[in-house]
Amino acid sequence: MKRTFFLAFTLVWGLLLSMGAMAQGEAFGPVRSAIRSSSSHDLAQFFAPTVELSFDGDKQSYSATQAEFxxxxxxxxxxxxxFDFIHYGGSNEGTPYAVGKYTGKDGAYRMFVKMKQVGGGLKIATIDFTKE
Structure with a gap:
């Protein structure tokens, strides 16, 4: 009886986790497309009013318009x-993030993108590029 309960619990828990990961992945789909096409204009559609951009540890906060440029x-x-996201996750507070690998003509970067709730939707709050 305990074993059956444990197996059922594990199965349900695994399904819930995979559904959460798929939902997070879906939120990042249009972001992935914008990055793959190197369209700052399309990417900016998903920016929060203030975006923190970091390039090899040099962090600065920008307005959405400045971040687009x-x-x-x-x-x-x-x-x-x-470019592709290789991992999706979320904080305990429900803040989704994704880690990706961005390969440019001059080398590869590890990319971290964090979103936050803004006006009932998810918007990009942080983008961090770290050269590998």
Missing amino acids: VMKDFFAKHSPAS
């Missing part, structure tokens, strides 16, 4: 050869 400059200098 910073990302446009980054994409121009480091156009993507490939």
